[in-house]
Amino acid sequence: MATKIRAEGGPLRKYAPLLGVAVIVLYCLLPFYWMMVSALRRPSDQFDNSIIPRPFSIDNIKDVFKEGTGFGRGLLNSLLVAGTVTILTLLIGLVAAYTLARLEFRFKNLVLAIIITTSMFPGISLIVPLLKLFVDIKWINTYQSMIVPSLSFALPLAVWTLTSFFRQMPRELEQAAMVDGCTPAQAFRKVILPLAAPGVFTTAIITFIAAWNEFLIALAMVQQKDHQTANVIISQFTGASGRDQPFGSQMAAGVIVTIPLVIAVLLFQRRIVAGLTAGGVK
Amino acid sequence: MSASAPVAARPANEPPKSGKARRHDEGTGKLAALLLSPTLLVLGLVVMFPIISALRTSLYKPGGVDPETGFVTEGDTYVGFDNYTAIFTGDTAERFWNAFYNTTFFTITCVVLETILGVAMALVMHKAFRGRGIVRASILVPWAIPTVVSALLWKWIFQADGAANAILGTQILWSTEGWQSVASVIVADTWKTAPFIGLLVLAGLQTIPADVYEAAKVDGASPLQQFRMITLPLVKPALLVAVLFRMLDTLRIFDLPFVLVGPHKDSVETLSMLAYDEAFNTRYGPAAAYATILFLYVAVVAFAFVKLLGADIIGDVAAKKSKKKKSSGDAAPPGVGTAGLAGVSGGGM
Numbered sequence: 001m002a003t004k005i006r007a008e009g010g011p012l013r014k015y016a017p018l019l020g021v022a023v024i025v026l027y028c029l030l031p032f033y034w035m036m037v038s039a040l041r042r043p044s045d046q047f048d049n050s051i052i053p054r055p056f057s058i059d060n061i062k063d064v065f066k067e068g069t070g071f072g073r074g075l076l077n078s079l080l081v082a083g084t085v086t087i088l089t090l091l092i093g094l095v096a097a098y099t100l101a102r103l104e105f106r107f108k109n110l111v112l113a114i115i116i117t118t119s120m121f122p123g124i125s126l127i128v129p130l131l132k133l134f135v136d137i138k139w140i141n142t143y144q145s146m147i148v149p150s151l152s153f154a155l156p157l158a159v160w161t162l163t164s165f166f167r168q169m170p171r172e173l174e175q176a177a178m179v180d181g182c183t184p185a186q187a188f189r190k191v192i193l194p195l196a197a198p199g200v201f202t203t204a205i206i207t208f209i210a211a212w213n214e215f216l217i218a219l220a221m222v223q224q225k226d227h228q229t230a231n232v233i234i235s236q237f238t239g240a241s242g243r244d245q246p247f248g249s250q251m252a253a254g255v256i257v258t259i260p261l262v263i264a265v266l267l268f269q270r271r272i273v274a275g276l277t278a279g280g281v282k
Numbered sequence: 283m284s285a286s287a288p289v290a291a292r293p294a295n296e297p298p299k300s301g302k303a304r305r306h307d308e309g310t311g312k313l314a315a316l317l318l319s320p321t322l323l324v325l326g327l328v329v330m331f332p333i334i335s336a337l338r339t340s341l342y343k344p345g346g347v348d349p350e351t352g353f354v355t356e357g358d359t360y361v362g363f364d365n366y367t368a369i370f371t372g373d374t375a376e377r378f379w380n381a382f383y384n385t386t387f388f389t390i391t392c393v394v395l396e397t398i399l400g401v402a403m404a405l406v407m408h409k410a411f412r413g414r415g416i417v418r419a420s421i422l423v424p425w426a427i428p429t430v431v432s433a434l435l436w437k438w439i440f441q442a443d444g445a446a447n448a449i450l451g452t453q454i455l456w457s458t459e460g461w462q463s464v465a466s467v468i469v470a471d472t473w474k475t476a477p478f479i480g481l482l483v484l485a486g487l488q489t490i491p492a493d494v495y496e497a498a499k500v501d502g503a504s505p506l507q508q509f510r511m512i513t514l515p516l517v518k519p520a521l522l523v524a525v526l527f528r529m530l531d532t533l534r535i536f537d538l539p540f541v542l543v544g545p546h547k548d549s550v551e552t553l554s555m556l557a558y559d560e561a562f563n564t565r566y567g568p569a570a571a572y573a574t575i576l577f578l579y580v581a582v583v584a585f586a587f588v589k590l591l592g593a594d595i596i597g598d599v600a601a602k603k604s605k606k607k608k609s610s611g612d613a614a615p616p617g618v619g620t621a622g623l624a625g626v627s628g629g630g631m
Contacts, residue, residue: 020406021413028420028477035435049448096321105314118329122534124554125577128561128569129335152328213428215537231430235541247438254431261426269419277485
């Protein structure tokens, strides 16, 4: 099909898709590029609109980690919360996903429907009552107050993605293992899990990104700086200079928060796309 | 065979009859229940319990000094639907309807824009054979950026002396009250999620076999006809699910207007922001009432969307089953999506 389309048209036909691709790439990357450029200017050049930072400076990045911003701590908090959410989600979700992919039982589709429906509930509807509860049980300003509510969106996402990964694996795998004398549990542990590792890994990345990007729960549940996640801290950055919003250091912080995700995305793009499109939508 | 019914939730509830049903034995059911219980328990605790709890909270008023009697009441008092009637009367009514309008307006505008752009992107990517890797990588960048960071990024771009005004040659104060702040939120949201819709639609496009187009070409169909008669109907299931999820996502929009423009701004205040604001001021009763109203709104929209347009959320289950059980020619009735995002079966052709 490829060659046919190209062979048919003239130069316009030939280059139009390439042009389209260039437009899409620019659309997606230009704002991100602008964030990096703004981060790498001198703070005094903040409103300079040149396309390349001149002179180049990492002062903004240094500012972000200055004492009192709490940003370094915020990164650790984000890592801790998102990491714990990812691990918990995978531990709980793996078994459920495998069950949904392999076992035949009544209400299976109902269970799937329930799991996917729960991910559609608006976050605020869950947060208001949980906030009230957490105030009562003194969970405000703790890590668990962010981790537990985050399961509400992470778990359905992970179960859904994993289920479709497991479904893509041929049933013969376990059958062969069981013929060789494995119990179903052993077949899962010794044959399926190692083979499903790429899918599990992809799900871990997607879940981690979703948890890392979470804002509303972290904003509502934690007021003390030493427990706030990086996202909340960036949004509340106040500049050293006073009333002006310190966009330079905010962009620098934004780049720092985003770069790990962007690297992960570039390295594993194929898998992530497979996971996103096979599994669900978010 | 009952398993091929497109509405996937239904056949599971019917008592098993066919030969296949013999596998639905007690043991498997018990094992499945055991293995699913952790997930369902967690979801029950972090989703179902809060929803019900919000409903209860919305019927109570916190203790404090009663403005009428001057007595101090301990604990919450039951006030029935007072929190709800309070929302729909007086000053709060104006604020509520404004937030309701903003939420709805954002949802419709953003989803329409994102869908058009996303489909266009998917078509371009589908036609492109060079640079696929780079386009796929770059399309994931807006998706991976935290919404808060993208809100700050666009706030910076839309700053008075920022990039947007410099490029447009205007002097607009974007992030102040008014249409301009609404526009900035819409631009930021569209930038972040249109590529994502493109990705999902592309996955749908890639499952359409090339010979369908060849056949259409032989029959003399123009490119536009091909798009309308082949592409659209075949990606419709994937597209509908993507649109549904985007709609539900935008209905709960919070991060973007909250960070880009700020709280207490009439022109961009959404229902989520309103509920958050009430909860932040420890007025849990009204907050829970707002949250419950938003929940109901989302539920109604989702239900109507699924009923009217036949978006099939758990469709890939049915699709997988029907692929296994049936020959490819014997597909589901037209208009009912049998395929989720994983595969587009030939329904309606």
